[in-house]
Amino acid sequence: MANTLIDWTDKVWNPVTGCTKASAGCKNCYAERFTKELQDKGIEKYKDGFKVVKCHPDCLNDPYKWKKPEKVFVNSMSDLFHKDVPLEFIKRVFQTMYNNEQLVFQILTKRAERLLECDPQLKWTNNIWMGVSVENEAVKYRIDLLRECHARLKFLSIEPLIGNLGELNLKGIDWVIVGGENAPEARPMKEEWVLDIQRQCKEQNVLFFFKQWGGCNGHGSRLLKGKEYRAIPEYRPDFFGV
Numbered sequence: 001m002a003n004t005l006i007d008w009t010d011k012v013w014n015p016v017t018g019c020t021k022a023s024a025g026c027k028n029c030y031a032e033r034f035t036k037e038l039q040d041k042g043i044e045k046y047k048d049g050f051k052v053v054k055c056h057p058d059c060l061n062d063p064y065k066w067k068k069p070e071k072v073f074v075n076s077m078s079d080l081f082h083k084d085v086p087l088e089f090i091k092r093v094f095q096t097m098y099n100n101e102q103l104v105f106q107i108l109t110k111r112a113e114r115l116l117e118c119d120p121q122l123k124w125t126n127n128i129w130m131g132v133s134v135e136n137e138a139v140k141y142r143i144d145l146l147r148e149c150h151a152r153l154k155f156l157s158i159e160p161l162i163g164n165l166g167e168l169n170l171k172g173i174d175w176v177i178v179g180g181e182n183a184p185e186a187r188p189m190k191e192e193w194v195l196d197i198q199r200q201c202k203e204q205n206v207l208f209f210f211k212q213w214g215g216c217n218g219h220g221s222r223l224l225k226g227k228e229y230r231a232i233p234e235y236r237p238d239f240f241g242v
């Protein structure tokens, strides 16, 4: 279960399962579909289905077994900052992360308000990267909230991109991932929206990763104007200073 096809990470780690929808980007949630599949197969961890947010303390030790330096996406099947995940459990997840500096942990949330609420209670080490999802203009405020938290590397997952984002303030943002929607009823992503984000990343000196076009415009293609853009931040434990 730890290996993944998500190409900006190496592994997934799911100490929480289950979620509820937060905004338009959640409409065709992959985690919801995959949870159903695992539940139908009788996998114990997913037996309560997607709508029940459940913490799994038995998973907190898994990263201690992973000795190779790798990137780990935290909660691909949920949202760590969901209101039903107690702060005490979030702190335990952070403890595992800062005790395993051989790994980079990539957390992604749509609950940027809760992230900021919890932020003063969390210990951010260099190997914990924090991102927010931004699928359309209505949720751009998440970027401002992310900027205020104390994570040392901050990123945006602009996937699925379902509308023009317009002007972006990328101050304090290190990395931007863009992708289309991969789902049976995928919503289209326009090339001009992607090019506009790429331009702004270039102008504001932010790393740009183009993931793929998604279900429309040529399923799975990673090419943007005939080229791949796959920038990923380099991790060195001392890079950002302690």
Ligand code: SF4
Binding pocket: 019, 020, 021, 022, 023, 025, 026, 029, 030, 031, 032, 076, 077, 078, 079, 110
């Ligand atoms: S926040 Fe993420 S996991 Fe939760 S419903 Fe939305 S897309 Fe799915």
